[in-house]
Amino acid sequence: MTTRDWLLSDDPETRMQARLGVAYRLARDLARNPLAMVGFAIILGLLLVAAFAPWLAPYSPVEGELANRLQPPSWTHWMGTDELGRDILSRVIHGARITLTIVLLVAVISAPLGLLVGTVAGYFGGWVDRVLMGLTDIFLSLPRLVLALAFVAALGPGIENAVIAIAIAAWPVYARIARAEVLTFKGAEFLDAIRMQGASKLRIIALHVMPLCMSSTIVRVTLDMAGIILTAAGLGFLGLGAQPPLPEWGAMISRGRSFILDQWWVATMPGFAIVIVSLGFCLFGDGLRDVLDPKQRSRG
């Protein structure tokens, strides 16, 4: 019996085998989607670049030679240099770490928060639902960047505050999605059955309701990554995100703006990075959605 047969077995012998089997099927379906694989490759690239930034970057991201300022792309500086003579490639590589940190922190804060609010509102209904969803609507009615701006203005500029601000602006969407998802199966008999077994409300929500909302939330978060990166870059561009000399992509574009006509590469190179990484998350999220769609789950 090959590993593949073992994974695809209809009669797994252990819990572990059953779980690995499910994961293998997901991965297999995902691998059949070429665009999702392109997205996956981009995200993997981002992860590797961020992990090995100090070794990959040819120069220091913060120290430059003023004699070499605003050099066009060449063999010594593949992406050219900026107004302080810093190597843009090195800054973009180090910037991957900042972008990844922001994206992951925002996802880790906002997705569970949204999931919790949405499932609780959807499951309990009544006044709990009205209060929680009213709150959600208030946050949802404000444009994300404007809301983030307001929070950063209140909390003060900096990466940590930018993360908090973006997370506060991002969770309502997940709450809405999770609630809508809960409403589709709220009356299902498997929830009646678990209630009849005497399960506590906490247990029902955490172990029976949330897992069913998980896949749509994961898909949405992945698709939102692009938006989060852009919001972070926007804050950076406005000078409210990462502070100099940190090589944050948005901040780099902001500084390059002054030279956009004569030294295009200063603003364009980090712009490329933002576009490519955003695209990667979008493609991967699209693929995930196709695979996690419950209608497709039943296929062998």
Added chain:
Amino acid sequence: MIRVEDLSVRFGDTQVLHDVSFEVAAGESFALVGESGSGKSTILKALAGQVPVAGGSLALGDAAGAMTAKARARQVQMVFQDPYGSLHPRRTIDDTLSEPLLIHGLPDRDTRVLAMLDAVGLPRRFRFRLPHQLSGGQRQRVAIARALMLDPPVLLLDEPTSALDVSVQAEILNLLKSLREEKGLTFLLVTHDLPVVSFLCDRLAILKAGRIVEMAGVEALRAGQFASPYGRELFDRTVHG
């Protein structure tokens, strides 16, 4: 084992049950028969603690009086109509059967789950399958197994075979009958299907518009001798279409 006295249930302004009373002895199999809207399922839900009771009293199992949800779970469990909707789509059979044991902190989960799979006639190799890998009849066996995990004396059956194929219905009915004999269970069956009552039950109550119009033994059903006109109408409709 089950005592229902003057039970009334309201949904908003409409009263769906009017002073319903009946008793089911331990080990007896009792059927509630009627059309949709007759309130038969509502009685089941009231006994399961899923709808608020507007008046009257309910007593269930060995204990009397008000019960916590956890205590009630040890007394009564339910098998639902739709085997596709009553199992959590993302949990394996093992998860579904272990859950009641986890909730009630019972030991020996592995042994109990395997023993229960044997009891309901499911192969042990199905243990880690997901519901979508099972047929309708197999899912209904899982639902029955789940209901029996806590060894409750009373089982509520809500049209347990009406969503199944004919040949599968026979298997599930046989299984229910065997389990009742082995474990001395008390059944309360809700159905619109008189032949199923004839096979599985000892007595029945006929409901119409939230009231019991007649109570009879299964012999009366087999002989087609109902006292009420509505009972005879139901019988005729089954026999002659």
Added chain:
Amino acid sequence: MSLLSVRNLRVTFPTDHGPVDVVRGLSFDLGRERLGIVGESGSGKSMTGRAVMGLVPKPGRVTADELTFDGQDLRGLSEEAMRGLRGPAMSMVLQDPRFSLNPVIRIGDQIEEAMAVHGRLGKRDRRARMLDALSAVRITDPERVARLYPHEVSGGMGQRVMIAMMVVLEPALMIADEPTSALDVSVRGQVLDILADLVDRRGMGLMLISHDLNMVARWCDRILVMYHGEVVEELAAGALMEAQHPYTRGLVASLPKIDETRDRLPVLDRSRL
């Protein structure tokens, strides 16, 4: 000449493990009569009905040596030509009427709309025909019902409206796929009565697809018993008890009776089929 002739009908779906035949070489003729097709889930009975209507969902493939409706070869007919047939020539009643009626249009308007799409009748004639059709399905106050929205009628009434909607176009062939399983027992008889009546009075051909042996035996002239994509037995409706094939006999035996005294029901032994 028969209304519908089917020879060696096959419906195939591709799967991960190669193509799977859902209907395997089915042949039958349907005249102006009531033909029942019984089978359990997965027997291919619904796919047979859909194949005739040209409604097999993608990526399913339909092949047949002969598939003739009223002298017209249905094989290789364009989707457009099929759509022209569906409605005025053949129509299908589905399980749950609530999913087949448009919830925001009044019932009367929906029926008239169906006529307007296919017919060339004037507006006044359409209205008269619509009211006729509603009376034909034994709706006692058609004027009132015509003004209702689909959610304002019960399941049984909804199903009758669905049938009325097909009847106005006077199709020659009606395929009813489990037309009563979403309905209460008390109204099932009425709906089937109406269908049977249409066959008798208007000379329609009816294909009644169901899992319910007794119901089909009661309402049809002839029964095809399907198992695993094939017809295992053809029976006259009254002869259910004389069935020869072990599958049919097994099915009949496994049904509980109203005066049931058997301790256990016999279970179908699939390994011997």
